[in-house]
Amino acid sequence: MTGACKTGHHPKHHPSDALLVGYGAGSLGEGLSLALALHLASCPECRAALADIDAVGGALLEALPPEPLERLTLADTLACLDAARPERRPPSRHFVPPGESRTPSLLRPYVGSLAAAPWQRLAPGVRRVELLPRTPRGGSAQLLRIAPGTALPHHGHGGLELTVVLSGSFTDELGRYVAGDVAEADDEVRHQPIADGHEECLCLIATDAPLRFTGLMGRLMQPFIGL
């Protein structure tokens, strides 16, 4: 696997502006934000779009009516400054432990190393590891490894589901998705993804609130786990 950041390759399937605004505004759940971050890591075009969205956040912040703070607060804060250790610009490349180099850095807080992750067999040719258990606010994120030629069940989406390809590729009715590409599925989309390459397809699947969740993971779990 080559990871989401293949030099020289830019993704062709991008998230909608609605998703990018949600990411920049901080209104998406952590799972969806993780999926967006993985795409952004390999997409200069969407990083430029996000810079504009962050700038909108800055302009809206400046336009808010100031809420007075007690005079003490600045004094309190100044008193804390000596204890606050400045952060230095990190070195351009940090040390990557052997064996970790193929795990995208964005995934490391969730899974450590991909190779050592607790992969569960979900179905013939499909393994998964949960990155983000359901939070109270909702949403989830899982990694799937799909063997070449494996077709997932045909399914629709009650909520919002994002799939980001990390390596390998898959094809569905809407196109072919390779490393860095995002497939954005909502309740207007039904599709049947097939891992179409010669190598295993590694992808992250994230959803929003659990009440809305009837997407790919749900359909996968029902026939194979819920028997």
Added chain:
Amino acid sequence: MRGLAPLSSPSMTERDPLEPTDEMSRALLAVATVRDRAAFARLFAHFAPRVKSYMLKLGAPPQRAKDLAQDTMLAVWRKAELFDPAKAEAATWVFTIARNLRIDALRRERHPEVSDDALAEHEDDRPRADALLDGAQRAKRLRGALSDLTPEQAQVVHLSFFADLAHPVIAERLNLPLGTVKSRLRLAMGKIRKALGDEP
């Protein structure tokens, strides 16, 4: 959640927003380079009351909002060296810090972000738009574009930033088809990109 409290009109502000912004960038650089406390006091006076306002809008109780404003300003002090005026306005940078602290504190979640370190692995071959328009011009055009949004477009932008609502939830709250909310956000961002000269 203060969700659908009456939405202010999209028009931004009466005062000229450019001057304080430039001054704020200079103050941030003074903190970064010489740990200038007087510059920090100016940053505090400008941003802390606005960050408190942001936290209140997003549902933090007053004491919590004050603490988060203070935490944001402490992070500004600690991270000042990471501020790059070629990449963002001071307000943009402070916004991202406040946003991340808010997600961490009020939602107990992280906001996964691409580090500059990860980006070093692959070169960005797209010319930066900032190279074409200077900071003050960008700031002025951005505020112009925001005040040009239709009320419907401004509403979905405000709900995204100030009500912690993702677009499917906005659609439910406003009783609109999901596609309508998505297209309003797309049109809003199209106007902003056009104003900034960032259209692909």
